[in-house]
Amino acid sequence: MKLKQLILNTKNPFTLTAITAGLLLSATVQTQAMTESQTLISGDEIEKTALLLPAVQSAREAAMTETYIEGLEKLEVIGKYDQKLSVFTAKRPSKEDIEKRLSLAHKLGEQGGIKFSERPQRISETRIALRSAEDPSASFEVDLNTGNFLFNAGLNNYRGEQTTEGLPTKFEIQDLMSKTLEDLGLQVSPKEFDSTQLGGVNMGVHDERGGTMIYEKFKTLRVHRQLNDMLVEGDARMVFQFGEQASVANMVFQWPTITDAKPIPASLIQDATRLQQAALDRLQPMANKAESAKLKSVDLVLYDDGRGVLEPAYHIVMERDIQIGKEDPSMIPYDFYLPISSEPVAFFPDLAKSPEPKAEGAEVATSSTETNETEDGSNYIK
Amino acid sequence: MKKVFTTWALGLMIAGTSLVGHTVDREEGGYAGTTDEGHDTVVYNFLKHFNYQQYYYSYKHQWTWNNDNRVDAMDFAIFAGHGNKWLIAGLDGSVDLKTAGSGSDKGYGDLDAEFVAFESCYVVPSPIEESNWYSHWTNSNNGVFDGLHQALGFHTVSWQSTDQKVTDYFGSKIANGYGVWESWFDAINAKGRNDEHGSAVMHPSTDGDTYAVYAADPHENHTSLRIWYQY
Numbered sequence: 001m002k003l004k005q006l007i008l009n010t011k012n013p014f015t016l017t018a019i020t021a022g023l024l025l026s027a028t029v030q031t032q033a034m035t036e037s038q039t040l041i042s043g044d045e046i047e048k049t050a051l052l053l054p055a056v057q058s059a060r061e062a063a064m065t066e067t068y069i070e071g072l073e074k075l076e077v078i079g080k081y082d083q084k085l086s087v088f089t090a091k092r093p094s095k096e097d098i099e100k101r102l103s104l105a106h107k108l109g110e111q112g113g114i115k116f117s118e119r120p121q122r123i124s125e126t127r128i129a130l131r132s133a134e135d136p137s138a139s140f141e142v143d144l145n146t147g148n149f150l151f152n153a154g155l156n157n158y159r160g161e162q163t164t165e166g167l168p169t170k171f172e173i174q175d176l177m178s179k180t181l182e183d184l185g186l187q188v189s190p191k192e193f194d195s196t197q198l199g200g201v202n203m204g205v206h207d208e209r210g211g212t213m214i215y216e217k218f219k220t221l222r223v224h225r226q227l228n229d230m231l232v233e234g235d236a237r238m239v240f241q242f243g244e245q246a247s248v249a250n251m252v253f254q255w256p257t258i259t260d261a262k263p264i265p266a267s268l269i270q271d272a273t274r275l276q277q278a279a280l281d282r283l284q285p286m287a288n289k290a291e292s293a294k295l296k297s298v299d300l301v302l303y304d305d306g307r308g309v310l311e312p313a314y315h316i317v318m319e320r321d322i323q324i325g326k327e328d329p330s331m332i333p334y335d336f337y338l339p340i341s342s343e344p345v346a347f348f349p350d351l352a353k354s355p356e357p358k359a360e361g362a363e364v365a366t367s368s369t370e371t372n373e374t375e376d377g378s379n380y381i382k
Numbered sequence: 383m384k385k386v387f388t389t390w391a392l393g394l395m396i397a398g399t400s401l402v403g404h405t406v407d408r409e410e411g412g413y414a415g416t417t418d419e420g421h422d423t424v425v426y427n428f429l430k431h432f433n434y435q436q437y438y439y440s441y442k443h444q445w446t447w448n449n450d451n452r453v454d455a456m457d458f459a460i461f462a463g464h465g466n467k468w469l470i471a472g473l474d475g476s477v478d479l480k481t482a483g484s485g486s487d488k489g490y491g492d493l494d495a496e497f498v499a500f501e502s503c504y505v506v507p508s509p510i511e512e513s514n515w516y517s518h519w520t521n522s523n524n525g526v527f528d529g530l531h532q533a534l535g536f537h538t539v540s541w542q543s544t545d546q547k548v549t550d551y552f553g554s555k556i557a558n559g560y561g562v563w564e565s566w567f568d569a570i571n572a573k574g575r576n577d578e579h580g581s582a583v584m585h586p587s588t589d590g591d592t593y594a595v596y597a598a599d600p601h602e603n604h605t606s607l608r609i610w611y612q613y
Contacts, residue, residue, distance in 0.1 A: 121558070123554055123555065123558045124554040127554070129558070136559060136560055136561050136590075136592045136594075136595070137560060137561030137564035137565075137590075137592075139555075139560060139568075150568060150571070150572055152564065152568055155561060155564050155589075155590070156590070159589050159590060197576050199579075199612065199613050200612070200613055201567070201610065201611070201612050201613075202508075202509075202610070202611055202613065203608060203609070203610050204508065204509045204515065204608065204609040204610075204611065205586070205608045205609075206515075206516040206517075206605075206606065206607050206608070208605075208606075212509050212513065212515070212516070214509060217610075220612075222576055224576070233575075235547075235572075235573065237576075239571050239572075241571075250568075250571065252571050252572050254572065285418070286419070306547070306573075315543070322464060322471075324464055324465065324466045324469050324470075324471045324476050325466065325469045325471075325476040325478055327466050327467070327469065330466045330503070330504060331503075331539070332464050332503055332539075333503075333539055333541060333542075334419075334542060335541050335542055335543045336542065336543055337543060349420075349542075349543050349544070349546055349547070350420070352423050352427070352546050353423065354422050354423040354425075354426030354427070354430075355422075355426065355437075356422060357412070357413075357414045357422050357425065357426075357437045357438050357439045358437060358438045358439070359438070359439050359473075360438060360439070360441060361441070
C-alpha cells in the first residue's frame with residue numbers, strides 16, 4: 001500500500017484502524033477499500049458488508065474512537081535519502097584519556113574557586129566523579145565509555161538574593177565558549193557546529209507583598225552538533241553556563257571523538273513503506289488519547305546514544321492536545337526515534353524496559369511498609 | 383521512619399585509582415501515570431538507584447486522601463506521566479496539586495516527604511508563565527507544601543525521548559549525595575532536549591539540601607518560597 005493511499009484512507013475512520021493496527025482485512029474488503037481509496041466508505045456501507053472478519057469488526061468498533069492525525073503527509077519524507085547512511089562510532093577513551101579529562105576538573109575548579117578531591121568516586125555503572133568537600137553540588141563527572149564530562153562549580157556562591165555580578169552579554173558568550181574550549185585543550189571541529197542557543201538560570205523569590213524578585217544567576221550557551229550533514233540528537237551537545245565574572249559555572253561536554261563510520265548495508269535499510277507503517281503504528285494509539293493530534297515533524301538525524309554510537313534514525317514528533325483536569329487541553333508532545341536499520345546498533349530509548357509497577361485500585365488504602373516490592377534482585381544497585 | 387545514611391566502599395580500581403563510593407538510601411516511591419507510554423521505565427530508572435519502597439501506577443488517592451500511606455510516607459516521591467500547571471494525570475484521573483493537601487492527610491511533609499519530582503510537562507510553573515507561581519503550592523489547608531522541602535519539575539514540555547535518561551542520571555546523582563535540585567538541573571542539561579527547562583520550588587532554608595543531609599523541615603504553614611528555573 002502506498003503512503004498516499006494510507007493517508008487518504010486514514011481520513012476514513014473505518015480503515016484507519018486496520019492500517020495502524022496492521023490488521024489483515026479479508027481480500028474482499030481490502031479490494032473494496034483500495035479501489036475506493038479516493039472516496040470515503042460510509043459506516044453503513046461497511047455494516048452491510050457480510051464478509052467482515054471478526055478482527056475487522058472489532059477494529060471498526062475501535063475506529064469509532066480514533067483521533068485523526070493532521071499532517072500525516074509529513075511521513076512521505078521517509079525513505080528519501082540524500083546522504084550516505086552510516087553508523088558512527090566514538091573513540092573509547094584510554095586510561096590516559098580519562099586521566100586527562102580528570103585533570104580538567106582542577107583547571108575548571110580553579111576558575112570557579114572549587115577544590116576537587118584527588119580520588120574519583122564511581123557514581124554509576126559508567127561514570128566516575130571528583131567531588132568537593134565544601135560544596136555537595138559541585139562535581140566533575142566523566143563517562144568511561146565516551147569521555148563525555150559534566151562540570152558543576154557548585155551553587156554555594158549563588159544562593160544569595162542578588163543577581164550574579166559580571167554575567168556575560170549575548171555578544172560575549174560565543175567568544176567565551178571558544179576561549180573555554182581553547183583553554184581546556186578540547187579540539188572540536190567548527191564544521192561540526194550546528195546551531196547555538198542562548199538561555200540561562202534565574203532565581204525567583206516570593207516577597208510577602210505578593211510580588212516576585214527575579215535574580216539572574218547564570219547565562220547559558222548550548223551548541224548542537226552535526227555530522228555528515230545531519231543534525232546529531234540524543235546526548236550530543238555542549239552546554240556552557242557562565243556565572244560570576246563570566247567564569248564557567250557549569251559545563252556539559254558530550255561531543256565524543258568519532259573514529260569510525262560504517263555505511264549501513266543496503267540489506268539492513270528498511271524500506272519506506274515498512275518504516276512509515278512502523279511510525280503509524282506508534283502514532284495512532286498515542287493520538288487516540290488526545291482531543292486532537294498533529295504530526296509536527298519527521299526529521300532524519302543521527303541519534304547519539306551516549307554510549308559511543310551515533311546512528312541514523314527519524315525523529316518523529318506529534319503534538320497532542322490532551323485535557324488534564326478541568327483546564328483547557330494542553331499540548332503534550334509525543335516523540336520517538338525510528339531507526340532506519342532493521343538491526344540498530346545504538347541503544348535507542350525504547351529499548352529500555354523496566355519491571356511493571358504495581359496496580360492498585362482507586363479506593364485502596366494500605367500500609368506504607370511494603371519494602372523491596374520487585375522480586376527481581378537485579379533491581380537493586382547494591 | 384528514616385533509614386540510616388550508609389557509606390560503603392566499592393574498592394574499585396580504575397586507571398590505578400582507588401574509588402570510594404557513597405550512597406544514600408532512604409525511602410523512595412515511584413508512580414507511573416500511564417500504562418503504555420513508557421512512564422514506568424521513567425519512574426523505575428530513578429528507583430533502581432535505591433532499595434525503593436513503592437512502585438505503583440499512579441492513582442489519585444496516593445497524592446490526596448491516602449498520601450500518608452503513599453507519597454508522604456516516602457522521603458522522595460517521583461511521578462512520571464502527563465501534566466499541566468499544578469496538575470498530574472494518573473490512571474483514574476487527575477490530581478490538582480493546588481488542593482491535594484485539603485484532606486485529613488494534609489499535603490506532603492507533615493508526615494515524612496522531603497522531596498517530590500514530576501517528570502511531566504508544565505507541572506512546576508515559573509514566573510515566566512505565571513506571575514503567581516508560588517501561592518498554589520502553599521495554599522493554607524490545601525497546598526501540598528506542608529513541610530515539604532523541594533518540588534522539582536518542568537515549566538516547559540518534557541519529552542518522552544529523553545525522560546528515561548533524565549531520571550536515570552538524576553537518580554544516580556542524588557543517590558550519591560549531590561544537591562537535590564542542582565542534580566535535577568544537571569540531568570536536564572546532560573540529557574534533556576533544548577526546549578526542556580527545569581524548575582524547582584523550595585522553602586529558602588532548604589536550598590542546598592542533598593538527599594544525605596538536609597535542613598530541618600519547614601513549618602507546615604509557611605508561605606515563603608523561592609524558585610530556580612532554567613530558560
